[in-house]
Amino acid sequence: xxxxxxxxxxxxxxxxxxxxxxxxxxxxxxxxxxxxxxxxxxxxxxxxxxxxxxxxxxxxxxxxxxxxxxxxxxxxxxxxxxxxxxxxxxxxxxxxxxxxxxxxxxxxxxxxxxxxxxxxxxxxxxxxxxxxxxxxxxxxxxxxxxxxxxxxxxxxxxxxxxxxxxxxxxxxxxxxxxxxxxxxxxxxxxxxxxxxxxxxxxxxxxxxxxxxxxxxxxxxxxxxxxxxxxxxxxxxxxxxxxxxxxxxxxxxxxxxxxxxxxxxxxxxxxxxxxxxxxxxxxxxxxxxxxxxxxxxxxxxxxxxxxxxxxxxxxxxxxxxxxxxxxxxxxxxxxxxxxxxxxxxxxxxxxxxxxxxxxxxxxxxxxxxxxxxxxxxxxxxxxxxxxxxxxxxxxxxxxxxxxxxxxxxxxxxxxxxxxxxxxxxxxxxxx
Amino acid sequence: xxxxxxxxxxxxxxxxxxxxxxxxxxxxxxxxxxxxxxxxxxxxxxxxxxxxxxxxxxxxxxxxxxxxxxxxxxxxxxxxxxxxxxxxxxxxxxxxxxxxxxxxxxxxxxxxxxxxxxxxxxxxxxxxxxxxxxxxxxxxxxxxxxxxxxxxxxxxxxxxxxxxxxxxxxxxxxxxxxxxxxxxxxxxxxxxxxxxxxxxxxxxxxxxxxxxxxxxxxxxxxxxxxxxxxxxxxxxxxxxxxxxxxxxxxxxxxxxxxxxxxxxxxxxxxxxxxxxxxxxxxxxxxxxxxxxxxxxxxxxxxxxxxxxxxxxxxxxxxxxxxxxxxxxxxxxxxxxxxxxxxxxxxxxxxxxxxxxxxxxxxxxxxxxxxxxxxxxxxxxxxxxxxxxxxxxxxxxxxxxxxxxxxxxxxxxxxxxxxxxxxxxxxxxxxxxxxxxxxx
Numbered sequence: 001x002x003x004x005x006x007x008x009x010x011x012x013x014x015x016x017x018x019x020x021x022x023x024x025x026x027x028x029x030x031x032x033x034x035x036x037x038x039x040x041x042x043x044x045x046x047x048x049x050x051x052x053x054x055x056x057x058x059x060x061x062x063x064x065x066x067x068x069x070x071x072x073x074x075x076x077x078x079x080x081x082x083x084x085x086x087x088x089x090x091x092x093x094x095x096x097x098x099x100x101x102x103x104x105x106x107x108x109x110x111x112x113x114x115x116x117x118x119x120x121x122x123x124x125x126x127x128x129x130x131x132x133x134x135x136x137x138x139x140x141x142x143x144x145x146x147x148x149x150x151x152x153x154x155x156x157x158x159x160x161x162x163x164x165x166x167x168x169x170x171x172x173x174x175x176x177x178x179x180x181x182x183x184x185x186x187x188x189x190x191x192x193x194x195x196x197x198x199x200x201x202x203x204x205x206x207x208x209x210x211x212x213x214x215x216x217x218x219x220x221x222x223x224x225x226x227x228x229x230x231x232x233x234x235x236x237x238x239x240x241x242x243x244x245x246x247x248x249x250x251x252x253x254x255x256x257x258x259x260x261x262x263x264x265x266x267x268x269x270x271x272x273x274x275x276x277x278x279x280x281x282x283x284x285x286x287x288x289x290x291x292x293x294x295x296x297x298x299x300x301x302x303x304x305x306x307x308x309x310x311x312x313x314x315x316x317x318x319x320x321x322x323x324x325x326x327x328x329x330x331x332x333x334x335x336x337x338x339x340x341x342x343x344x345x346x347x348x349x350x351x352x353x354x355x356x357x358x359x360x361x362x363x364x365x366x367x368x369x370x371x372x373x374x375x376x377x378x379x380x381x382x383x384x385x386x387x388x389x390x391x392x393x394x395x396x397x398x399x400x401x402x403x404x405x406x407x408x409x410x411x412x413x414x415x416x417x418x419x420x421x422x423x424x425x426x427x428x429x430x
Numbered sequence: 431x432x433x434x435x436x437x438x439x440x441x442x443x444x445x446x447x448x449x450x451x452x453x454x455x456x457x458x459x460x461x462x463x464x465x466x467x468x469x470x471x472x473x474x475x476x477x478x479x480x481x482x483x484x485x486x487x488x489x490x491x492x493x494x495x496x497x498x499x500x501x502x503x504x505x506x507x508x509x510x511x512x513x514x515x516x517x518x519x520x521x522x523x524x525x526x527x528x529x530x531x532x533x534x535x536x537x538x539x540x541x542x543x544x545x546x547x548x549x550x551x552x553x554x555x556x557x558x559x560x561x562x563x564x565x566x567x568x569x570x571x572x573x574x575x576x577x578x579x580x581x582x583x584x585x586x587x588x589x590x591x592x593x594x595x596x597x598x599x600x601x602x603x604x605x606x607x608x609x610x611x612x613x614x615x616x617x618x619x620x621x622x623x624x625x626x627x628x629x630x631x632x633x634x635x636x637x638x639x640x641x642x643x644x645x646x647x648x649x650x651x652x653x654x655x656x657x658x659x660x661x662x663x664x665x666x667x668x669x670x671x672x673x674x675x676x677x678x679x680x681x682x683x684x685x686x687x688x689x690x691x692x693x694x695x696x697x698x699x700x701x702x703x704x705x706x707x708x709x710x711x712x713x714x715x716x717x718x719x720x721x722x723x724x725x726x727x728x729x730x731x732x733x734x735x736x737x738x739x740x741x742x743x744x745x746x747x748x749x750x751x752x753x754x755x756x757x758x759x760x761x762x763x764x765x766x767x768x769x770x771x772x773x774x775x776x777x778x779x780x781x782x783x784x785x786x787x788x789x790x791x792x793x794x795x796x797x798x799x800x801x802x803x804x805x806x807x808x809x810x811x812x813x814x815x816x817x818x819x820x821x822x823x824x825x826x827x828x829x830x831x832x833x834x835x836x837x838x839x840x841x842x843x844x845x846x847x848x849x850x851x852x853x854x855x856x857x858x859x860x861x862x863x864x865x866x867x868x869x
Contacts, residue, residue, distance in 0.1 A: 024495055025495045028494040028495040031775045031777060031842050032777070033774075033775040033776055033777065034775070034776035034777060034779055034780040035776055035792075037774065037822070040798075040803065041803060042803065043802075043803045043804055043805060045803070056494065082805060085805060085806050086805060092773040092774050092775045092818075093773075094816065095773040095774070095816070095817070095818055096773045096842070096843060296809065297808070297809075298807065298808060298809045299808070300808060301808070387802050388802065405804065408804060408805050408807065409805040411805065412804050412805050415802070415803075415804075419802075
């Protein structure tokens with residue numbers, strides 16, 4: 001699975017790579033704070049000033065290893081992390097009336113240099129008693145867990161139902177943030193650490209039971225399920241494509257053009273990614289329809305600003321009630337205005353003329369598989385874990401990523417996977 | 431209107447900014463363009479027997495992305511025929527009678543040779559002569575440059591020879607590559623010099639190519655020690671200028687050289703007694719146009735301070751340099767941190783603990799538990815406060831603070847850490863007073 005030139009042209013890097021001189025200048029702006037707030041803000045606690053100092057000294061290998069020792073997915077995180085609310089948001093430069101250090105781009109610079117030099121990561125001290133661990137799902141949480149275990153000499157197998165590993169990094173991140181080949185490069189790097197990744201192997205309840213019996217520990221990095229349906233008439237019409245499907249389709253170049261008018265329902269980060277994608281794939285108008293107002297939108301502020309720059313329209317306080325069809329195809333979206341308490345305002349119906357409707361109101365949670373294992377608490381709609389270890393109610397089963405946090409960022413999944421790996425390693429050598 | 435004009439040992443110039451003898455003052459075209467840009471004078475690239483130069487010639491020290499904090503050169507004196515230089519000096523003086531043109535000279539240590547070149551330069555119209563006893567590279571191996579300047583007797587002897595022939599003022603340019611610059615300055619004065627210039631460049635190896643192991647600049651796989659200059663050398667130059675100008679009984683004018691890049695540097699050299707300043711590296715880095723702000727900035731600063739002429743502030747800082755033994759041991763300052771300006775970088779804390787006296791503490795509020803961090807979701811999670819959390823604002827233990835300044839020096843925020851004088855009511859007491867009392 002490689003990038004399509006057409007898609008690469010339409011989705012150039014939002015934050016382009018630094019040249020080495022740009023990186024040196026930016027790295028030299030870093031104050032090298034003691035006990036740095038950027039490090040505390042990073043879910044994987046990358047020692048940010050340390051890796052930046054190494055860029056300014058020209059020790060790029062040391063810089064990359066500093067990053068990878070904290071976060072094995074340092075390459076993809078450098079591109080997909082919402083740095084504005086994480087490391088860069090915590091930068092003391094904000095209080096200095098200055099631009100924060102561009103930590104994400106510096107991290108990418110170090111990681112690109114590392115991969116260009118052959119991606120040779122030194123091994124860690126090997127565990128005295130290696131164990132066999134299965135990771136279910138090959139998204140960021142599992143890959144992080146698997147890599148951390150493999151670096152310590154454990155025997156790890158990752159099971160993935162899709163034909164390519166990487167999870168949302170491969171299939172679901174906007175191309176201008178992370179290109180699919182970049183995600184697959186990271187997957188290959190993790191394979192190179194000794195992790196066996198078995199793609200196209202969907203796991204059912206019976207198979208999971210068998211795995212649990214066969215392996216010493218199991219990590220559930222299941223992620224979330226498909227996008228939730230809207231639950232309104234007309235969802236079966238041709239031209240209704242959910243946001244994750246739209247993103248996966250254009251990333252694999254199965255979709256390179258969308259119709260002229262696109263309505264996206266929901267105002268989270270994925271909705272924004274889908275709306276921006278629609279604009280770049282030829283839409284004349286992409287409109288985000290949201291029940292509440294901008295103040296309540298779940299998307300990050302910088303994502304909202306980005307969407308406005310891309311020309312996306314917003315239709316606030318509006319609730320879709322019906323997708324209108326013509327000859328089996330989408331022709332419009334009937335909506336009604338709602339009050340702040342979501343009560344509909346009588347007589348406020350209106351129709352948004354559109355040729356495509358993109359539901360983006362969140363992903364479903366399929367917990368049946370996890371619940372089939374003994375001792376796992378899914379009563380809150382997520383897998384319950386001990387946050388410090390990732391351990392579920394079953395002492396040999398660990399979990400992390402979206403299925404435990406409800407859907408956050410790649411870096412949160414990476415942190416979950418790492419904590420679980422360290423706990424598994426510790427338990428094995430206790 | 432501020433009057434920046436100078437009469438330096440009899441050499442008149444519209445302002446104190448002279449191009450130092452070096453690559454920017456190599457030929458008439460450069461010197462005339464420099465005068466057009468506003469430079470008051472130029473010390474011509476050193477004249478002597480023509481030489482052959484090597485390639486390459488310069489190397490530099492960069493600091494954190496800032497280019498050319500220090501510059502090193504292994505270029506020798508002029509490589510153009512003497513008659514061409516003399517013809518051009520005459521041409522420049524004809525066209526720019528109000529600007530100062532000083533001929534820098536370096537010939538072999540023979541009385542006749544010095545007498546001849548002095549006459550030739552003065553016939554060409556030079557306003558003064560500067561004897562190059564300072565260049566530390568190349569020419570010194572042939573018994574010239576710093577080889578003369580490092581021996582007070584040679585300095586005095588050649589100065590005497592020059593004075594026998596010279597009708598114009600004679601400046602002696604001193605080398606810093608010596609243990610006590612006052613010895614050579616006194617020798618120059620004894621030989622009859624009308625003024626001195628200081629400092630020439632400092633012996634240096636600026637760096638080594640870590641791939642080829644050849645130090646820079648690379649001349650076919652080898653290097654040779656060069657002369658270091660630029661902003662990095664200014665503190666050394668100020669110190670040596672102070673030693674000369676503050677020497678008991680010293681009365682000659684001093685032309686200050688060494689890292690002058692702007693009007694502030696110039697003001698500092700004048701405050702230490704200099705009559706003019708000479709500039710080379712900054713002109714090599716940015717071109718002749720930099721003199722505009724040197725003149726403008728100096729005039730504005732003089733206006734702000736109420737100085738009408740350079741004489742109004744020349745040497746004002748000299749009495750403020752004393753020997754350590756006379757400093758007041760009872761003068762006490764402590765660091766104060768303005769918590770409204772503190773950005774929480776904790777650089778002062780790290781510096782005080784590792785590099786000073788362990789009296790800055792991070793204890794104003796309990797540090798947050800080193801817990802699990804998650805990406806905040808706007809709808810679910812509270813926004814982070816924008817002000818510096820108290821836990822990141824350091825506290826100074828004023829009883830432990832020795833007033834060393836280090837925290838204030840490392841703090842990136844202007845006026846966030848200031849050193850406050852503590853009135854302790856104790857009288858002035860110096861080491862000299864203490865030891866005298868016990869003697």
